[in-house]
Amino acid sequence: xxxxxxxxxxxxxxxxxxxxxxxxxxxxxxxxxxxxxxxxxxxxxxxxxxxxxxxxxxxxxxxxxxxxxxxxxxxxxxxxxxxxxxxxxxxxxxxxxxxxxxxxxxxxxxxxxxxxxxxxxxxxxxxxxxxxxxxxxxxxxxxxxxxxxxxxxxxxxxxxxxxxxxxxxxxxxxxxxxxxxxxxxxxxxxxxxxxxxxxxxxxxxxxxxxxxxxxxxxxxxxxxxxxxxxxxxxxxxxxxxxxxxxxxxxxxxxxxxxxxxxxxxxxxxxxxxxxxxxxxxxxxxxxxxxxxxxxxxxxxxxxxxxxxxxxxx
Amino acid sequence: xxxxxxxxxxxxxxxxxxxxxxxxxxxxxxxxxxxxxxxxxxxxxxxxxxxxxxxxxxxxxxxxxxxxxxxxxxxxxxxxxxxxxxxxxxxxxxxxxxxxxxxxxxxxxxxxxxxxxxxxxxxxxxxxxxxxxxxxxxxxxxxxxxxxxxxxxxxxxxxxxxxxxxxxxxxxxxxxxxxxxxxxxxxxxxxxxxxxxxxxxxxxxxxxxxxxxxxxxxxxxxxxxxxxxxxxxxxxxxxxxxxxxxxxxxxxxxxxxxxxxxxxxxxxxxxxxxxxxxxxxxxxxxxxxxxxxxxxxxxxxxxxxxxxxxxxx
Numbered sequence: 001x002x003x004x005x006x007x008x009x010x011x012x013x014x015x016x017x018x019x020x021x022x023x024x025x026x027x028x029x030x031x032x033x034x035x036x037x038x039x040x041x042x043x044x045x046x047x048x049x050x051x052x053x054x055x056x057x058x059x060x061x062x063x064x065x066x067x068x069x070x071x072x073x074x075x076x077x078x079x080x081x082x083x084x085x086x087x088x089x090x091x092x093x094x095x096x097x098x099x100x101x102x103x104x105x106x107x108x109x110x111x112x113x114x115x116x117x118x119x120x121x122x123x124x125x126x127x128x129x130x131x132x133x134x135x136x137x138x139x140x141x142x143x144x145x146x147x148x149x150x151x152x153x154x155x156x157x158x159x160x161x162x163x164x165x166x167x168x169x170x171x172x173x174x175x176x177x178x179x180x181x182x183x184x185x186x187x188x189x190x191x192x193x194x195x196x197x198x199x200x201x202x203x204x205x206x207x208x209x210x211x212x213x214x215x216x217x218x219x220x221x222x223x224x225x226x227x228x229x230x231x232x233x234x235x236x237x238x239x240x241x242x243x244x245x246x247x248x249x250x251x252x253x254x255x256x257x258x259x260x261x262x263x264x265x266x267x268x269x270x271x272x273x274x275x276x277x278x279x280x281x282x283x284x285x286x287x288x289x290x291x292x293x294x295x296x297x298x299x300x301x302x303x304x305x306x307x308x309x310x311x312x313x
Numbered sequence: 314x315x316x317x318x319x320x321x322x323x324x325x326x327x328x329x330x331x332x333x334x335x336x337x338x339x340x341x342x343x344x345x346x347x348x349x350x351x352x353x354x355x356x357x358x359x360x361x362x363x364x365x366x367x368x369x370x371x372x373x374x375x376x377x378x379x380x381x382x383x384x385x386x387x388x389x390x391x392x393x394x395x396x397x398x399x400x401x402x403x404x405x406x407x408x409x410x411x412x413x414x415x416x417x418x419x420x421x422x423x424x425x426x427x428x429x430x431x432x433x434x435x436x437x438x439x440x441x442x443x444x445x446x447x448x449x450x451x452x453x454x455x456x457x458x459x460x461x462x463x464x465x466x467x468x469x470x471x472x473x474x475x476x477x478x479x480x481x482x483x484x485x486x487x488x489x490x491x492x493x494x495x496x497x498x499x500x501x502x503x504x505x506x507x508x509x510x511x512x513x514x515x516x517x518x519x520x521x522x523x524x525x526x527x528x529x530x531x532x533x534x535x536x537x538x539x540x541x542x543x544x545x546x547x548x549x550x551x552x553x554x555x556x557x558x559x560x561x562x563x564x565x566x567x568x569x570x571x572x573x574x575x576x577x578x579x580x581x582x583x584x585x586x587x588x589x590x591x592x593x594x595x596x597x598x599x600x601x602x603x604x605x606x607x608x609x610x611x612x613x614x615x616x617x618x619x620x621x622x623x624x625x626x
Contacts, residue, residue: 019535020535020536021535021536021537021538022532022533022534022535022536022537023537024532024533024537024541025533028533028592031533031592032592032593032594034592034593059406060405060406061405062405092373092374092375093372093373093422108421108422108423108426109406109421109425109426109429110421110423110424110425110426110428110429111423111425111523112422112423112424112425112426112522112524112525112528112561113421113422113423113425113426115423115523115524115525115526116422116423116524116525116526118535119525119526119534119535119536120535122535123534123535126535160482160485161485162485168524168527168528169473169522169523169524169527169528170527170528170530170538170539171473171530171539171543171544171547172473172474172475172547209425209482210424210425210482211425211428211429211481211482212425212428212429212432213428213429214481214482214483215425215481215482215483217483217484219335219337220335220337220338220341220344221335221432221436222332222333222334222335222431222432222433222435222436222439222569222573223333223334223335223432223569223572224334224335224336224337225334225483226483226484228337230484231484234484234485248425256535256536259536260535279341279344279345279347280345280347
């Protein structure tokens, strides 16, 4: 049994279209991607997904549908005759939409939920023989010392002790995986935001937790055995460690994308400043406006990339 | 800062209507249950939920809607004039349905997703001043050495090393919580299944993992660095430790319900025998039939309880 993380990481960089690292897959007659309600026997995955170059993922199925509508308009690829069908209509676990080279997939909340989705997405990209895929998580988060509405592009995803690592339990043993994201992609996204000039964007560390309440030092959960001062001390220590925002998926996202050789970024808007409160009490309209910011930034990035590619060809 | 788990557990048993353990809640003007799109200022929670006696939770929103339709028919409380509205229609994070004293709530996949839901559900029951609530998770799982379709009522929820504990990270430090479930409730459910005599039900330990693929020793994920023999060895060790099935939510469910003084059970059907395979390759109809079994069992239990209560009054 090989579980040396350095082995895992070396093998990931071999080629831009090698996503999986599992010798058992070759021995399987067919592969059922259960939580997508898709499979190699029932669907022609290369025909359906072979042209995918950008994958955007986010927690909420509604937001990922709204993203595909937004990107279709941005790329002038709207289909006036039809709504965008949910490719995973056979299940309620995840929702998936596609327009041209852009795939939009929901992942639910938390590390286990996004990990299931990523295992099946990575296998889907492998079966579809996709190449040179960029993947971006567009999400929401709590900010630390930032004006609400600020967009954070993640430099490193850190755990609840501010260390840049993800602990994957395999057969009862813990394997530590690296959570680095693509630095050049983060810089390109920051540059895009400067050109857009519509909202503040920063690059910083993102803390990824297993819980929204006690795990993020909130005072408004069902249980809380610490004081306001304990909370402030913890969040201030996070800030000193370079943490700009807190969410619940970035570490496993970074780890799995790195293992797969996928160029990856995490772009999250901050819905509130956690140093000032815990409850999401802004109006629906304000929160809705904030949530569109990662979409606008990533939409603009994808448009720019496709334009540049067109000019080169 | 008090984080002694024995303290936490002592305080939970004080009364059948004390669910929360958070002194900060009393100082808040109002409480927004963000992921339910409900709140104390915007909704009359005692009027909406004060009569709730049974809460059933499960991963899939479709299944929880189907459960409320099933229980409405069982209890002869159908409303022929209307569909069952989703009480959380303002959000796509969770779905919630209610018929009489029964609440049905989806929780997504994995510990973080169900934990967010439970924090807000426990606060909801507290704000609504509910008393004597029984909560049951009805789910799906992978079995170990059981005929597919067998229903497992959980005795203890154990982690990936087969220990009955849940590790909650609070302010970066790990607090260990107890994962015992209500023994008498488990026995009552087993008795109910005997009376129904429609499918096999057993009481046993349930392993709760943070991942569906590598975390459950599957050979069909995007990554796999272990052999079939490693997998079999791990699952056999689990079986020797009394593990009957594997799922992804029971440990935090048991821990949070125990802290809240909620009478709790986990009832999961096994969709396959993991000693024989990893892929969910049974037909849609077979899987659908299996998924109805926890609903049928819990529906019968609730009906029996309400009948007994009626006879006593």
